[in-house]
Amino acid sequence: MTLKVNLQVPRTGFDVDVEFAVPAGSTLAMMGPSGSGKSTIVHAIAGIQKITRGRIELSGTVLADAKLHRPPHLREVGLLGQDPHLFPHLDALKNIAFGARAGGLEKSAATAAASEWLARLGLEEIASHRPEALSGGQRQRIALARALAAKPKILLIDEPFASLDVEAAMDMRALVREELARTATSAIVVSHSAADTLALADDLLVLERGQIIQQGTVAEVFAAPANRFVRAVVATLPAQHPISIQEEPIMSTGNDPIELEVHRSRLLSQVVPVAPQRIAVAGGFTALHGAVLAQDVASAHPLPLWDNSAMDGYAVRSADTATAPAALDVIGEVPAGSGWNPMLEAGQCVKIMTGAPIPSDADAVVRIEDTSAAVDGWDVKTVQVNVQVPAGKDIRRSGEDKNAGEPMAYAGEELTAARLSALAAAGSSTLQVRTMPKVAVLITGAELRTPGQALTRGQIPETNSLLMAGLLAESGIQATTVVHCVDDIEAVHEQLVILGATHDAVLSTGGVGPGAYDVMRQALEAEPQVQAVRVKIRPGQPQCAGRLAAGAMVFALPGNPVSAAVSFELFVRPCLRAMQGHRDVLRPTLRAVAAVGWRAAAGRVQVIPVVFEHGEQLRCAPAVQAQSISHSVGGFGAAQGYALVPAGITQVNPGDEVEVLRMVP
């Protein structure tokens, strides 16, 4: 079952050109900065991406070469990605059975195999649940079972744990390792996580700009990483981990830029979630709406609670309508909220309102429109029913929406309007949640004046406080404090100590550059757990971040407004969401087509504000000049999102697909 890969795929910027093998039963990890070609390789093996030269061979069968492209479903290659992509209309059992049928089993054998999988994973009780009713971890387990039930010769695992919380990721890692070993399946793992790589892989291959720059056992590569990226990834391992590397500073103040993902994962690893609180649903709306659940919640009672009417009309015995038109005696009325359960004899009915409980003797509802009053109007003792109704007509059955005890929501999910009202409807009276972290914004800069004030030469309106407070509010967090501080190192440090002791996070803008007046960076030199970094992004390179001795996390962002906004999106927002215990800390990326071309930032990920054009495809165009993004506060005003252009690309051409983050719906 050896996989031999020798492929070339041309891409904007550079070609992906690699050659490697995965021996039978072993797992190979691939690491490299985003855009280095890992996904291209995975997609080429899976058959989603064609190759232009070379050959991919699995157990002696050619999957692809310059002429042949075997379709994905004929490759015996499984794919497990960050999004489990379960079929939403199939329950857990049927999702797995689908995999087993793809692996060649007949329907009944596939169902039996799927049941075995569920039993082994301890998930029998969710067999009949559809993906929407499952937690992120359960969905990933079902996706793993579905992929392995197809008996692939090799499983491609692409960042599958990135959206899981720390514990769920640990459990999944152990399970994947166990199941790969049990089924003797080879695998390729793409991950930015040292923990994933150590737990799952035998060998490691390091990529840079489409080339393999290092290859060896995981231990060998981790002990002497050939590039900064892997070195920084290894540095995220706990200090007591047996793998040690030669000392070299990971975040230095010098010209030693670090990858976006590395900076972000280091910050995320420092996040301490805010303490959960139990809040009453009654009167608790302000605290609960937008908060994140710190517990799983099941329905306390069935929904609907009782069989009830879906329409205004008459609750009848359906047999009485068989001879319609038929006259029925109206013996009373059940309005919404009434607990009355009248006995109905043949030929009798009751008036009923939408939502009112159906009398036990009735089995259908006739809508008011389908009746004529024998005398005048709705208030009569006899009604003429003009239609036949089958049993069950217009009755909402107890439990048809949710059964008592059925999972409704999971820890890590945000209480949206829909979710909060659903939990209240299902009988929750209190909820254990994490509310917003408390955030302070600290502004420095001698040139800054309150907007509207007269300006003398050299002065500008202070706008970053509006920007930061607004971005916080758009992330669901009200900035509690905005402090302006004079450009003095001691005064700034004093503010940091005060704010750091009273908030969960402190954001600042300005003063992180290398200049003599860059007081924020200098004030933070007194903080041992805060480091100055240069991140390989444009804009937003210089930053300081970490934890203040006073307690709060600090994010000292660059003063240039667009640099500050970009840094907020890439680093601050994910950390604040992690503090709230959010399951998904990153905004999902979309693909858009460049409507015009622009110059990218060689050697750095370019994060350029864009406007979107809607049509058959999502299209985007820069909102600012690509050469001068960081200070273009004017053009930025129209931005609806950002395009993320990988470091290896120097030019985006009209028609190129780019990855985008969309901030405005």
Ligand SMILES: Nc1nc2c(c(=O)[nH]1)N[C@H]1C(S)=C(S)[C@@H](COP(=O)(O)OP(=O)(O)OC[C@H]3O[C@@H](n4cnc5c(N)ncnc54)[C@H](O)[C@@H]3O)O[C@H]1N2
């Ligand atoms: N010699 C070097 N100079 C600079 C470097 C460098 O590497 N070497 N890096 C450049 C980059 S990249 C950035 S980004 C900035 C970071 O600078 P600071 O964080 O120190 O920002 P300031 O100098 O304080 O301000 C930059 C810019 O933004 C305006 N600003 C600041 N605060 C506000 C505010 N609250 N409201 C509106 N506008 C604000 C400020 O007036 C400046 O124009 O450094 C580069 N320089």
Ligand code: MOO
């Ligand atoms: O990194 Mo600075 O943010 O380019 O302008």
